[in-house]
Amino acid sequence: MPSTYDELKRRALAEAQVAGLGGRPVITVGMGICGVSAGAREVYAALQDELKKQGVDAVLHPVGCVGFCYAETLVDIARPGQPRISYKNITPERVPELVRDAVTGANLRSDLALGAWGASPSPAIPNIHEFPEWKHQVRIATRNCGVVDPENTLDYIARGGYAALNKALFDMKPDQVIDEVIKSNLRGRGGAAFPTGQKWKFLAGSPGPVKYILCNGEEGDAGAFNDKALLESDPNTVLEGIILAGYATRATKGYIFIRCEHWLPIQRARRAIKQAYDLGILGKNIMGSEFSFDAAVAQTGESYVSGEETALMEAIEGRRAMPRPRPPFPAAVGLWGKPSNINNVKTYSYVPEIVARGGAWYASVGSERSKGTGLVCLSGDIRKPGLYELPFGLPLTAVIRDVGGGCPDGKKVKFLQTGGPLGGFLPASLMEKTPMDFDAMNATGAMFGSGGIIVGSEDACVVDVTRVLTEFNADESCGKCFPCRLGTHHINQIMSRIAEGKGRPQDMQTALGLAPSLAASLCAHGQLATNPIRTAYQYFKDEIEAHIKERRCPAGRCAAMRSHGSGALAGAGNKR
Ligand SMILES: Cc1cc2nc3c(=O)[nH]c(=O)nc-3n(C[C@H](O)[C@H](O)[C@H](O)COP(=O)(O)O)c2cc1C
Numbered sequence: 001m002p003s004t005y006d007e008l009k010r011r012a013l014a015e016a017q018v019a020g021l022g023g024r025p026v027i028t029v030g031m032g033i034c035g036v037s038a039g040a041r042e043v044y045a046a047l048q049d050e051l052k053k054q055g056v057d058a059v060l061h062p063v064g065c066v067g068f069c070y071a072e073t074l075v076d077i078a079r080p081g082q083p084r085i086s087y088k089n090i091t092p093e094r095v096p097e098l099v100r101d102a103v104t105g106a107n108l109r110s111d112l113a114l115g116a117w118g119a120s121p122s123p124a125i126p127n128i129h130e131f132p133e134w135k136h137q138v139r140i141a142t143r144n145c146g147v148v149d150p151e152n153t154l155d156y157i158a159r160g161g162y163a164a165l166n167k168a169l170f171d172m173k174p175d176q177v178i179d180e181v182i183k184s185n186l187r188g189r190g191g192a193a194f195p196t197g198q199k200w201k202f203l204a205g206s207p208g209p210v211k212y213i214l215c216n217g218e219e220g221d222a223g224a225f226n227d228k229a230l231l232e233s234d235p236n237t238v239l240e241g242i243i244l245a246g247y248a249t250r251a252t253k254g255y256i257f258i259r260c261e262h263w264l265p266i267q268r269a270r271r272a273i274k275q276a277y278d279l280g281i282l283g284k285n286i287m288g289s290e291f292s293f294d295a296a297v298a299q300t301g302e303s304y305v306s307g308e309e310t311a312l313m314e315a316i317e318g319r320r321a322m323p324r325p326r327p328p329f330p331a332a333v334g335l336w337g338k339p340s341n342i343n344n345v346k347t348y349s350y351v352p353e354i355v356a357r358g359g360a361w362y363a364s365v366g367s368e369r370s371k372g373t374g375l376v377c378l379s380g381d382i383r384k385p386g387l388y389e390l391p392f393g394l395p396l397t398a399v400i401r402d403v404g405g406g407c408p409d410g411k412k413v414k415f416l417q418t419g420g421p422l423g424g425f426l427p428a429s430l431m432e433k434t435p436m437d438f439d440a441m442n443a444t445g446a447m448f449g450s451g452g453i454i455v456g457s458e459d460a461c462v463v464d465v466t467r468v469l470t471e472f473n474a475d476e477s478c479g480k481c482f483p484c485r486l487g488t489h490h491i492n493q494i495m496s497r498i499a500e501g502k503g504r505p506q507d508m509q510t511a512l513g514l515a516p517s518l519a520a521s522l523c524a525h526g527q528l529a530t531n532p533i534r535t536a537y538q539y540f541k542d543e544i545e546a547h548i549k550e551r552r553c554p555a556g557r558c559a560a561m562r563s564h565g566s567g568a569l570a571g572a573g574n575k576r
């Protein structure tokens with residue numbers, strides 16, 4: 001018989017490495033992909049060596065990304081009875097002095113500190129809770145990111161993980177779980193913002209016995225990294241949400257679908273699944289209940305369109321990832337022809353807290369129609385690139401200026417490119433009056449999408465960025481239907497020649513005139529493919545016209561324009 005939740009919790013508290021327990025210093029290293037790219041593995045190895053060399057008895061374990069990607073590699077040190085201190089941009093060379101001074105010595109090394117997580121032990125070390133990039137956050141899906149050991153399920157349990165599943169399995173009927181999700185007004189985070197509870201109700205109403213829960217972690221859009229971050233930093237929150245969805249809809253198996261090149265999310269999700277089986281959280285009679293559920297990781301090839309829900313099912317079934325016509329919808333005919341529900345990684349990640357704290361609690365956060373939080377990935381011309389969980393309704397100016405710190409070198413923001421390659425441009429002038437909100441952003445022509453915001457400063461060229469987006473959309477068209485196969489390439493040809501200084505007077509009208517044909521495409525890849533050019537032209541018409549009529553790139557980014565003798569570009573160089 002699998003262990004009960006209480007037995008698991010007792011074991012977890014006895015064995016896990018929760019900071020503060022056990023009276024030893026706890027050292028953690030940010031080992032999400034951002035940390036690993038910045039050298040976290042080398043830092044971790046150096047810490048192992050140095051602790052041994054200096055004879056220090058401390059707990060050392062990896063964590064994922066807390067969101068401050070700009071400060072990686074982050075090393076956190078929590079001395080017994082003291083607040084945790086984060087040290088920024090740590091290299092292996094810094095490790096000996098860090099261990100000597102900050103782990104055991106009297107010098108807390110304020111020179112290396114990012115800040116302390118609470119009242120600061122030293123006036124020279126600021127309190128991170130007061131940082132603008134932290135103060136605005138409401139951490140629900142990311143509550144454990146950067147804190148929990150993503151490779152140790154017992155650490156998750158010790159911090160309250162799987163309590164919501166236990167509550168659902170023993171104190172709630174499946175329909176009550178759906179009711180809470182409906183009450184929460186949770187909307188899908190994969191792009192279309194469809195109400196999640198309603199979707200679950202469709203699947204609950206479909207006949208069994210075999211039904212699937214699919215978790216979409218394809219995330220092939222370069223500006224979004226929140227799904228990867230959740231899977232790398234706290235895979236058990238995702239898994240708990242999936243199992244809860246399975247219980248609510250009486251499904252039998254879950255697949256976490258991850259792009260094959262995202263090796264760290266794959267590794268961590270697989271490890272969480274394996275440990276969940278070992279602990280009796282997956283498989284037969286979960287935690288001693290009558291509910292049984294299986295889960296596995298499925299991989300795609302490298303194709304953006306395989307994130308489209310029906311293409312994803314084709315990929316899991318071993319065929320080319322091309323969308324299927326709908327209807328029938330997945331809740332009726334999904335994976336292997338069986339009823340299925342598909343949600344994004346982030347969507348599932350909210351569910352444990354919704355079940356634990358109630359749908360009404362979740363709905364009390366956010367704006368009128370966009371409830372809860374959005375996981376915003378800030379990149380581009382921004383001082384503090386990173387991942388921030390922010391309540392909907394927060395003005396975009398606060399997101400960019402306060403949280404992200406604005407553009408580097410005091411430059412002005414020119415635009416936000418939001419919603420991924422099928423999203424749009426939002427000019428700085430609209431940032432003032434537009435909140436972070438699904439509907440308010442849709443009304444501008446841009447969209448919140450899955451949370452990627454690429455910031456363009458006054459130095460960025462709208463034509464250049466649009467060309468990159470249209471090239472991506474053309475390359476990624478799966479080719480199954482002709483409006484998209486031909487239309488996305490036609491748009492890209494036009495944007496490329498405009499960027500090369502060879503634009504024709506009617507080019508933008510021709511490109512925009514493709515919208516009705518593209519609207520007839522089989523999936524949203526074609527249907528939304530005119531968004532980037534439509535919003536670029538709507539807000540930056542003069543800049544585009546300067547490229548076409550004057551053969552001039554006002555921002556000085558389009559390299560080809562220099563050969564057309566633009567005076568404005570003299571000496572500007574290609575800053576790309
Ligand atoms: C071209 C294309 C790519 C997509 N890629 C993703 C993706 O990577 N992740 C995702 O969750 N949804 C993606 N979607 C949306 C999915 O089709 C689907 O709406 C989503 O997974 C549903 O989850 P949600 O209700 O939680 O938002 C994509 C859609 C299209 C048209």
Ligand code: SF4
Pocket residue numbers: 305322323476477478479480481482484485521522523524525526527
């Ligand atoms: S719209 Fe594009 S991506 Fe979607 S099925 Fe048609 S060709 Fe493929």
